[in-house]
């Protein structure tokens with residue numbers, strides 16, 4: 084805790100110092116200078132500088148996705164800024180053409196961004212292990228960006244009230260595993276997210292034309308491992324549930340002591356991270372600390388503004404508190420966003436594999452997910468998964484041992500979700516929608532006595548999102 088506070092203090096002092104040094108040049112223009120700029124429109128084809136972009140009012144900026152802002156032939160300094168503003172959580176990125184649902188407010192020479200998303204859900208599931216619950220997963224993000232010379236800083240804070248709005252430390256989700264509640268491994272249940280989901284500082288600076296170097300430090304943050312985590316992913320925006328492959332693919336989005344270095348050249352990016360590998364504990368209100376004992380590396384490709392592809396691998400030191408092994412995680416994913424009238428159609432294909440160094444098991448997970456706006460108020464959404472699960476009976480050690488001896492330890496589970504959300508205008512500031520989804524599962528015959536032949540889950544929800 085104390086170390087984290089010191090780091091933050093250091094970071095804010097550093098920004099303050101650089102900012103003060105730089106403010107003469109960019110921060111505090113005189114009214115006279117500003118009116119001169121406005122009076123002389125830039126010559127056609129002249130590069131647009133930062134201050135001119137600021138001169139645009141928000142109604143002009145709002146309709147633009149990030150890539151079209153990038154297309155405006157800006158000077159090198161703003162390349163760094165645009166890269167930072169494309170980031171979802173930590174340094175992870177969605178396709179550039181996805182218009183992030185965020186509200187931008189300029190405070191002096193700082194650009195601040197706000198995003199918020201909450202679901203109020205009732206879930207009911209069938210079968211011997213199914214249950215029901217009323218709960219609310221939610222998160223809020225505030226970010227502030229400031230350019231300094233040719234580079235740019237972004238401070239990001241993400242908060243979640245899950246720990247208060249998801250009672251008893253979990254919500255029901257058949258076949259979900261990962262993390263613990265009341266000292267026991269969670270089975271058929273999803274954990275809440277931490278109050279501080281992310282708190283980090285990003286700095287990007289162009290090295291040459293089309294080449295940007297980037298540094299990220301986060302006491303709590305998202306290392307360069309896996310796809311954009313599901314709470315921030317375009318294709319998962321209308322799904323309140325976590326994927327069953329969360330702990331195979333994107334669960335490291337809340338890690339501690341994250342340090343990342345990245346280099347982006349044109350459509351290619353390479354990153355490396357060090358971080359503390361153990362997953363969050365049950366007290367969701369604190370920031371935990373630990374040594375940087377885990378690493379990851381990620382290669383990303385942006386062939387066009389609609390596509391994003393990543394391949395990543397990492398070694399997580401002792402991620403699960405209840406099992407002794409380390410995990411070597413490999414992931415690959417492909418994300419596609421197609422802007423269309425009424426909204427963007429976003430899809431993802433994800434593969435994630437965990438190799439456990441203690442059990443020597445290789446467990447795979449596959450996910451396909453899509454959100455399609457049929458009209459601008461109606462969203463169709465779907466997710467299909469195949470996940471190899473070896474912890475489904477960890478809450479019943481006797482049974483687990485018996486099954487291990489007779490039918491094996493690992494069971495391939497299929498989960499197929501189809502859902503629909505309809506936006507209903509309730510507020511000027513919030514995008515509210517009501518929806519429902521249905522999940523059907525496939526499972527090996529050997530475990531049907533415990534889950535039923537055809538378990539089903541139904542969720543009905545109200546979705547609330549800050550309007551851009």
Ligand SMILES: [Cu+2]
Pocket residue numbers: 276312329333334336337
């Ligand atoms: Cu998570």
